[in-house]
Amino acid sequence: MSVFSVQPLIEGKSLPLLLKADKAGQPLGAALPRLRDTVDRHLTDCGGIVFRDFSLDGPDAFRAFAADFGHPLLTYEFGSTPRSQVTSGVYTSTEYPPHQHIPLHNEQAYTRDWPMKIWFYCMQPALQGGETPVADSRAIYRDMPPAIRERFAEKGVMYVRNYGNGLDVDWQQVFGTESRSEVEAYCAGHDIECEWKQDGELRTRQICQGTARHPVTGEWVWFNQAHLFHVSNLEPEVRESLLDVVGDETELPRNVLYGDGSPIDDETLSTVRNVLETHKISFPWQAGDVAMLDNMLTAHARAPFKGPRKVIVAMAEAHRQG
Template sequence: MLFEAAGEGLALGASLPAMREAVERHLRTGGGVLFRGFSLDDADAFRAFAADFGHPLLTYEFGSTPRSQVTSGVYTSTEYPPHQHIPLHNEQAYTRDWPMKIWFYCMQAAPEGGETPIADSRAVFAAMPEAIRRRFIDKGLMYVRNFGNGLDVPWQQVFGTKDRAEVEAYCAKHAIACEWKEDGELRTRQVCQGAARHPVTGEWVWFNQAHLFHVSNLEPEVRESLLDIVEDEADLPRNVLYGDGTPIDDAALDAVRGVLERHRISFPWQAGDVMMLDNMLTAHGRAPFKGPRKVIVAMAEAQSAQ
């Protein structure tokens, strides 16, 4: 749904009260809205706009990708090299705690590429092969992460502390199994949902990041190189298994990627655009790009697995 400014210079934040009911309605039915043509001065104005929806902005806890904080509650989008494609995913669906709302503010559109494609997670769930869908629901998913060693984001950065006791307390609170390896690095395992019901609409949505975490997401030469470095797949920076610890075959993940790709839609960013998504109803990604690009992100309304 597009909300477009009626006139030049109309401030986005000042326009929210008149739009709020329609925004929330379209968010639940369509999964997202795009605000275009409004005046939005900077990251602080973006933060204020997102916060005006009534929930404190969330910090990027237990993150899986490199980001930088721009201002309180606002972060850069994932800092992967411009040539890399970021597959469709729902934010933090690899955990048992995630934001219900996510906003993207395009401060500078790339001259080529750099779109933020989206997909309807309800349609993805419905289109998923029944056998795959049933295994993901019945078994759940176990995400395995090995931090540090220059292969993934350091645990000190992910947990925001150098204190092992604080890490252990966080893991215990969030049902994450953790162990300190002989080299002093950290391994975590967490069993999470493969799909979920939306807490408001009651609809089933495809809600996981198995296709990102699974070793099959790596280019073959990268996969082989990593396996030459680590002793076995259990020591890979990240991987995912079924919740009972059995492996997920590559073909199942290829099928998942195919369904996601068939439901992918995108639009070209314009500077000043703000896209707001219901994070459970709509997946997002990033297209490769050339030239400068600046898109920042805010998240709110914490939700936990039932």
């Protein structure tokens, strides 16, 4: 007997797929064996699945549900945004102010190590806004102007980060340690160049992929966060004020170059953002919804919101770019 239906969440869109309980309030964990089979058959085609009208009893049940797909949950290492741990392997979504928009991105695409799976659990939707839009990274890759796509594929992307000084997340939080030697060991093991500056703060550089090939489907995807790290992501007045504080772009909390060290111009990244925006698919959260994404095939974002909002996150299935 069926315990859920399978249908598009949005008519005419394959992303995301909706798995909806036949009877509201069915325990999500109890339905897992049948859900897992459906996920195995559909996730790499659609890229993302929403589980709706099931019952899930809080963060620990969410953690168990995500872990039962067969991979240990990951810790949020080398993070780029503020988050808090809710329970083992489960974190708050990015703790940016509610009025701020978070653009489309693939989780940790600014590194050479990332989760293949990411889950979101909506415990409380916002009174207004607060959606988590998604987009097909394969379609973004196909629609990116060929000259831009080829340049990113050939050169890669260099991410430059200056930590702390009250301007961004400090290195102790990013690396989860107070030990410089532990930071240096982590960087050495992950192909990250690091240096301690005269003020005692840390600068890192890492050259990563601009595009990537999915290890299961073999499809190429747009996979970087250049549009987020680049200084052009800031509002003009914020950009000018920040540069007044730090002196020059090499001291910005975060910035990005091509992998050969040459600059990425504002116009190129404006084009990238426009392509991303054309592929955005948005849907309102309902309390109790769980969304599961293939992190390489599907990018996600966050819309501004009003009122309390609680969405928590889990990640699994570590993958490392060769």
